[in-house]
Amino acid sequence: MCKTINSHFINGAWVQESKPAALYLKNPATGLDNITLMLASHELAETAIQSAHDAIPTWQQYSSNERAEFINNIVIELKKRRTPLIDSIVNELGCPREFTTEVQVDDPIDAFEQHVQWTKDIQHEQVIDENLTIYKEAIGVCSIITPWNYPLHQLIAKVAPALAAGCTMVVKPSEFTPTSALLLTQAIEAANLPKGVFNLVIGSGRDVGPVLTTHPLVKCISFIGSTAVGKHIQSVAAGSVKRVLLELGGKSPYLICPTTQLESAINLGIEDVMANSGQTCVALTRMFIHESQFEQAKQLAKQSASSLSVGDPDTKDTFMGPVINQNQLDNISSAVERAKNEGAEIIYGGNRIDQTGYYYQPTVITNLPHDAQLAQQEIFGPVLVLFKYKTIDEAIQLCNDTPYGLSARVWSDDTEQSKKLARKIDAGQVYINGAFWHNAAPFGGYKESGNGRELGPSAIEEFFEIKSIIV
Template identity: 45%
Template sequence: MLSAKTTLLKSTPTLLSKRMQLRCFSHLPLTIPIKLPNGLEFEQPTGLFINNKNVPSKQGKTFEVINPSTEDEICHIYEGREDDVDIAVKAASDAFNNGSWSTIDPIYRGQALYKLAELIEKDKEIIASIESLDNGKAINSARGDVELVVNYLKSSAGMANKLDGRLIDSGSNYFNYTKREPLGVCGQIIPWNFPLLMWAWKIAPALITGNTVVLKTAESTPLSALYAAKYIPEAGIPPGVVNIVSGFGKIVGEAMTSHPLIKKIAFTGSTATGKHIYQNAAASLKKVTLELGGKSPNIIFADANLKKAVQNVITGIYYNSGEVCCAGSRVYVQESIYDELIEEIKAASEAVKVGDPFDETTFQGAQTSQMQLNKILKYVEIGKNEGAQLITGGERVGKKGYFVKPTIFGGVQEDMRIVKEEIFGPVVTISKFKTLDEVVQMANDSEYGLAAGIHTSNINTATKVADRLKAGTVWINTYNDFHCNVPFGGFNASGLGREMGTEALENYLQSKAVRCRLED
């Protein structure tokens, strides 16, 4: 993917050469058997997915995929290059232009998406296990991801009847109407923190609206998307409608964002890379949606249910090992309960089970890469040097695997880097506030605006604060609580456009107006 990780890869070639080595294995089988730590076995596709077939890359290059829990190699995957992007785009363009998908009755597109959801649902335990193996997340979190995938595909299937245009009255001498049409070939670049969920968030709205897709998986987590793609032909989706090119951002991502036949780019990843993509895409006037970084505030008022608030803080920052763009990484506690909450959150953090993702009692698995682990530990040192109080955590767990203790900083100043910058890991800062106005000002003092949390028993306080927060999603008395019909996306540096809900459809449609003069 094009992300903060990709940006770092450009500046650390020695690390790239050690852990993500490119090799020429033209003889690499297109599927390989893998036995999972829980005893399940499956055949992992290794090729690119083009025209409903698993194919090798043109140059035969491959790259290594690492298990972040053990640091061992899982397998090699074929690495796409610019010529592979051209082949995938041509397949997608041909599929769009022949009308086998773009012009059929939307109800049939809905039926195919629903069938895809059912096929994934039948295989959900293997798919969740692949996600845990490849990403390092706890198996229960991975199961939750697969459930969200299934529900979103089914929900998108039901949106086939949301694609209508409208009639416009301009007097009896004219017949005016609009129709909403697909854009064409859509390029989609997904991140490594929710590999399969982001795959679904991207392809579902594109497909139901009649578009075709060329998707780039994240280089560190390509396995689940390639595995799930095997169900696309079985679901009745024609060749060329969905194409997957695994590879690196600076090669595949760059080729996609500048390709003349790609009409729209959807990206999830870092704000810095999102800006770069936006500039690249602007040269050919592509439509662009960006779901970017965050530094989300999580606000606890004195009248909140404190037990539930503490649990929502834990879910807000340690879920998915803290590798969540909307993580509640800035906690604000009303001063009358600050000391009590600090102790409660500390105790709850230290009770979080960190370790083997396939252990059913694990809540926080591994960070996805050595690079991400190093980044988190670097920010711990930055926090200490800035004078923040390390309340708990801040250390690596064990010597094998990319594990880190849940970490809390108190005594922070709002201008500290650990408060301002996205760490993307299980690190939270806790600040105190007095008044509603004060906390709103503190919460909004950020370049980001992806999400926020409010904890209070007073509905007036909740709605008043929600209205004033500059965030695309506001959770009240909950956190990291997603539903397939509720749109998700950010304000400010957190992005453009929305995922999920009917709002997601607008990203993949364009309106055509037809004005017909009637004879007198």
């Protein structure tokens, strides 16, 4: 059954858009109508910004410990909504239920909970000597704009540190996955956060984006999305010299040194790229293998990709569901067809799956020049490209031969060697062997992958102004 959503949250109350434009969303697994979304207007966004501005004196009078208690109460309310959060992401994103439960819901709730202690630990005043005291003050109203691929996690990665710092905010989640944002808002409402501290508008970037990125009362923009849009936001925000925090695209490298554990290394790389149907900004979509093990790696990659279960996200043991919509499916298909025309060898996959919904095969490609478009540009799909190298120096050069620098992984039988190689790769995070995501690790990118950091205590620092008082 298709449901209608016309709910926005401003100044502590739910409001409806009086003359909305409608967006029709389909269930990615079935292609059937799922949600009719009534989008917010730029006028509603302006009202939300004013609400956030008016709430600054109230919110900033609370101590760090008091803000930590509010955050803890939000966590309690989120846990009560765990099941509907899981259901919403499965239905709107097509993400398999097991992955959704562990990665899309439980992990972000854990990240929010860790902010309780990090908020308590904030020191707003630092006495350097009898002549100098340094203060940290909340920057003010923040526009928080997040994407659809990890809808709850990427909301929490920005909302939690902004609240901890004492900022107020207007949040615009992706209009393609709105329900998890509504559930988060319900949790915030139930936690009795002061009115106006958190405001939610669900609208298109075209309609509400210009307001959120140029309004004079907005002092900070925190955005996750494509590099092209991030560059635009940085440009328009420059007119009023706003702080701009950007987590943008990635084309992350996976460097595999000659190893006695090649099968484990390859399986990890395949699963990393194919999880969430490849719709992950940190996916290790470029795999580099030493020439002595390259042919073996090709066979292992084919074996691993072919073993993945693709289908209904509600079917037990499904590893990979659909991509989010027809447009995404078309973009992935076009990118792979272009690579085929450039002479790429398709080791496995390379085609749409002929069934109801937006499904694409797990795809592994080789024999592609490193400057080819598919090797350089993020396509947000289940597509991995294999490259061979002769020397470690050549491998490092290839790893860094990209405009992006979001994430990377190094696999070696020698952990100390891995650490040394990790230091040479231009990326905000580098994983060693089988290491996985850590919610206390600052997350963000080098180069065109953005600036600023999310998660960990350092993320809270992004939302402060620093004031020095010299006597």
